[in-house]
Amino acid sequence: xITEVSISRKLLKSxxxxxxxxxxxxxxxxxxxxxxxxxxxxxxxxxxxxxxxGRGFASFPGWMLPMDFSLIGSVHSHPSxxxxxxxxxxxxxxxxxxxxxxxxxxxxxNVGVFNRAGNRTPLLVRTD
Ligand SMILES: [Zn+2]
Numbered sequence: 001x002i003t004e005v006s007i008s009r010k011l012l013k014s015x016x017x018x019x020x021x022x023x024x025x026x027x028x029x030x031x032x033x034x035x036x037x038x039x040x041x042x043x044x045x046x047x048x049x050x051x052x053x054g055r056g057f058a059s060f061p062g063w064m065l066p067m068d069f070s071l072i073g074s075v076h077s078h079p080s081x082x083x084x085x086x087x088x089x090x091x092x093x094x095x096x097x098x099x100x101x102x103x104x105x106x107x108x109x110n111v112g113v114f115n116r117a118g119n120r121t122p123l124l125v126r127t128d
Contacts, residue, residue: 002038
């Protein structure tokens, strides 16, 4: 079970910036990272092939992605302030981490991180 997820301040900022720019459309990005015990460190963002962006849920076919165990989850934006994953989000989750950024995409207060079961996980912002 994952007990903590960390991301660099810079990476978090670029996620929030892209979500803000795309609003009211949703964005979805793949998270790359490494797992150390029960902690996950997010290291990169990947724009998935054939990502669908629209007013509905942003999704992509999981089979389009390479078999790469460093792909540890995804982040998508919600045009509302709600950070909780929808049933659709949980059913279509990919990897171990579901990150959701909600309007107004200003800071860590607009970010929710969840495991596959939909339980919220603490997010640590690294200064590297
Ligand atoms: Zn969602």
